[in-house]
Each structure stands twice: as C-alpha cells, then as structure tokens.
Amino acid sequence: MSDAVAQLEEVRANIARAEREAGRPAGSVALVAVSKTFDADAIRPVLAAGQRVFGENRVQEAQAKWPGLRQEFPGIELHLIGPLQSNKAKEAVALFDVVETVDREKIAAELAKEIARQGRVLRLYVQVNTGLEPQKAGIDPREAAAFVARCRDVHGLAVEGLMCIPPAGENPGPHFALLEKLAREAGVEKLSMGMSGDYATAVAFGATNVRVGSAIFGGRPPLTPAA
Ligand SMILES: *Cc1c(COP(=O)(O)O)cnc(C)c1O
Numbered sequence: 001m002s003d004a005v006a007q008l009e010e011v012r013a014n015i016a017r018a019e020r021e022a023g024r025p026a027g028s029v030a031l032v033a034v035s036k037t038f039d040a041d042a043i044r045p046v047l048a049a050g051q052r053v054f055g056e057n058r059v060q061e062a063q064a065k066w067p068g069l070r071q072e073f074p075g076i077e078l079h080l081i082g083p084l085q086s087n088k089a090k091e092a093v094a095l096f097d098v099v100e101t102v103d104r105e106k107i108a109a110e111l112a113k114e115i116a117r118q119g120r121v122l123r124l125y126v127q128v129n130t131g132l133e134p135q136k137a138g139i140d141p142r143e144a145a146a147f148v149a150r151c152r153d154v155h156g157l158a159v160e161g162l163m164c165i166p167p168a169g170e171n172p173g174p175h176f177a178l179l180e181k182l183a184r185e186a187g188v189e190k191l192s193m194g195m196s197g198d199y200a201t202a203v204a205f206g207a208t209n210v211r212v213g214s215a216i217f218g219g220r221p222p223l224t225p226a227a
Pocket of ligand 1: 034036057081082195212213214215
C-alpha cells in the first residue's frame with residue numbers, strides 16, 4: 001500500500017470518528033483530497049483506493065493532470081479551491097465540477113457567462129475572508145449574505161455553500177463558527193472548511209466538506225508565486 005493510501009484511510013477514519021463525536025450521521029462530511037503539486041503518478045493510487053473527490057488550486061496545473069486521469073477513472077469530481085482569475089473562467093468552467101472560490105462580482109459574471117455558453121452545470125461556493133486578511137482572497141464576512149443573493153438574483157448562479165481558510169496560527173474554531181452563521185444567514189447548506197491541521201475541529205463546527213492535502217499526500221515544496 002502506498003503511503004498516500006494508508007494516510008487516506010487514516011484521514012477517513014478520523015473524519016468518521018469526528019462525525020460520531022459530533023453526533024452527526026456517518027458519511028455527512030465529504031473528503032476533498034487536495035492533490036495540488038502532486039503529479040498523476042502520485043494521485044493514481046489514491047484514485048485506485050476509491051477516492052473520487054479532489055481539489056486543485058491552479059487551473060493550468062489541473063488541466064495538465066486531470067483530463068488524462070478522468071479517462072482512467074470514472075466519476076471524478078474536481079473542485080477548484082484556489083483563486084480564479086477572470087481570464088481563466090473559460091478553462092475553469094470546462095474542467096471543474098465545483099468552484100469554491102467565487103469572491104467577487106467580476107468572477108460571478110464571468111462564470112455565469114461561461115456556464116451558459118458551455119452548457120455546463122457547476123456547483124459554486126463563495127469564499128469568505130473570515131479573518132479579514134488583506135493578502136487573502138474571499139469576500140468580507142459582512143457582505144457575504146448580500147453577495148450570495150446577488151450571485152442568484154443578478155447573475156442567475158445557484159450558490160450551494162461557503163468556504164473559508166482561517167488565518168494561519170489562529171484558533172480556527174471562531175472562524176468555522178462564523179462561516180456556519182453566515183451560511184445560515186445566506187440560506188446555503190454547505191460549509192467547506194478544515195484542512196490537514198484542523199479538519200476534525202471543522203467537522204465539530206458543521207463542515208460538510210473538508211479539504212485535506214498534506215495529511216494524505218505528504219509535505220509539499222514551499223509555495224512559489226502563481227504563474
Ligand atoms: C492547499 C490547500 C488545502 C490543503 O491544505 P493541507 O494543509 O495540505 O491539508 C486546503 N484548502 C486550500 C484552499 C488549499 O489551498
């Protein structure tokens with residue numbers, strides 16, 4: 001068994017335990033395996049072990065890996081979890097099933113246009129900058145509910161959930177609680193929150209999707225600026 005498969009099983013077991021401890025139904029939390037920076041050879045064993053939902057943070061990198069893997073494995077669901085530039089909306093709509101990072105009017109407009117043009121069905125999340133960090137993507141929490149409504153009413157986009165990345169080094173609990181409250185205000189069901197270091201906490205706060213990378217695939221090289 002590859003390391004990644006053993007670690008996948010461990011993450012799944014931890015999610016199941018966190019569901020039980022939170023009194024939530026088994027299987028109520030979806031695991032998004034974050035495969036950014038890992039190549040097709042590293043991802044294939046995890047697909048062979050049955051994982052079908054994956055997250056990538058760059059459109060170009062995902063385009064290089066996933067069309068081929070999709071031919072090998074049926075039923076793959078791909079989530080875009082990194083910032084989307086409006087000039088990449090066309091490629092993103094063609095490749096991804098879920099975009100978790102809708103965070104401004106221009107992106108909503110571009111996505112709506114491409115979804116209509118390509119006749120695709122995409123599931124969408126609005127990213128919320130719960131820590132109001134200047135360098136981080138995401139809409140201001142105070143504007144989240146109104147933005148979800150504008151996506152629906154102005155752009156005809158059905159948003160199904162909210163997503164957040166709490167500030168590094170902070171207790172994530174208050175950020176998860178805020179996202180849950182904002183989702184209720186905005187009338188959306190899904191909560192994408194929790195990463196390798198805090199996914200069990202996120203399950204306790206109501207996450208419906210956790211995005212777990214390094215706990216499955218191992219460490220990544222340090223970040224390089226987006227091309
Ligand atoms: C990389 C990334 C993750 C996964 O992070 P890990 O700490 O490796 O689990 C989750 N969400 C987003 C938005 C990411 O960019």
